[in-house]
Amino acid sequence: QSNSVLKGNCGAASSESSVTWKLTQNNEGSENPTYTLTISGSGDMADYESPTNTASSSIAPWYIWKDSINKLEIKSGVSAIGAYAFYGLEELQTVTFEGTTLETLGDFSFACYSEELTSFEFPSSVKDLGRWALSLPGITTLAIPTSLKTIEECALTNCTGLTAFTVAKDNTAFTVDNGALFGTVDGSKTLIAYPIANNATSYSIPEGTTVIGAYAFNGAGNLTTITIPSTVTTLQTKAFQNTGLTSISIPNT
Numbered sequence: 001q002s003n004s005v006l007k008g009n010c011g012a013a014s015s016e017s018s019v020t021w022k023l024t025q026n027n028e029g030s031e032n033p034t035y036t037l038t039i040s041g042s043g044d045m046a047d048y049e050s051p052t053n054t055a056s057s058s059i060a061p062w063y064i065w066k067d068s069i070n071k072l073e074i075k076s077g078v079s080a081i082g083a084y085a086f087y088g089l090e091e092l093q094t095v096t097f098e099g100t101t102l103e104t105l106g107d108f109s110f111a112c113y114s115e116e117l118t119s120f121e122f123p124s125s126v127k128d129l130g131r132w133a134l135s136l137p138g139i140t141t142l143a144i145p146t147s148l149k150t151i152e153e154c155a156l157t158n159c160t161g162l163t164a165f166t167v168a169k170d171n172t173a174f175t176v177d178n179g180a181l182f183g184t185v186d187g188s189k190t191l192i193a194y195p196i197a198n199n200a201t202s203y204s205i206p207e208g209t210t211v212i213g214a215y216a217f218n219g220a221g222n223l224t225t226i227t228i229p230s231t232v233t234t235l236q237t238k239a240f241q242n243t244g245l246t247s248i249s250i251p252n253t
Helices: 061-065
Strands: 007-009 019-025 035-041 069-074 078-081 094-097 141-144 164-167 174-177 180-185 188-193 202-204 225-227 247-249
Touching (some): 019 061, 035 078, 164 180
Parallel strands (some): 035 069, 141 164
């Protein structure tokens, strides 16, 4: 199709034209075009539905070019990335956030599954990370900025290449303890995610932890032994799925 039609609106309901999208070809004249997807404007993006569900009635309009999009730019002014916005962009190599207006990454928003994207840096303004928001198997480290306050269930589960987390020193919501990412959820110290590509074969969950989050260790194939302290009272859904565990010590609590 002509480049002139590779653009449109993607703003939230009742404000559709406030946020727009555009595809720009990176290699004019090539028989195998690649594109930069640019999201710009002011306000929230629309929420979309899963493109893999045949019942979905609202799919991101750029999804049909998913195998040709290798660069993504989010311009200053955009305040929220919609659900499923960049789902399935498996050829994505770079993501650039401009400015400090973006506060929310919606559910499944960056479920890209791209091995080519090896670096992902949150904007310094982001506050909320939705359910299953990041599926980025190519990144090895993830830095949690000062601004981030909420990480929803399974937001980091499919970042299968992670070896380490870091948390900004002024972030009061999250910490790294013995390598894993922790937060306080409903007043309880919760192990949110373990860096599952870490080479360690054993892991001791720190004393004081009360909840092990859903899918927290999912895919940690190197782990053969986990020690759980007596302070843990809740194991959420599939916390130890797809691990290499041969030994696990669970307290009576």
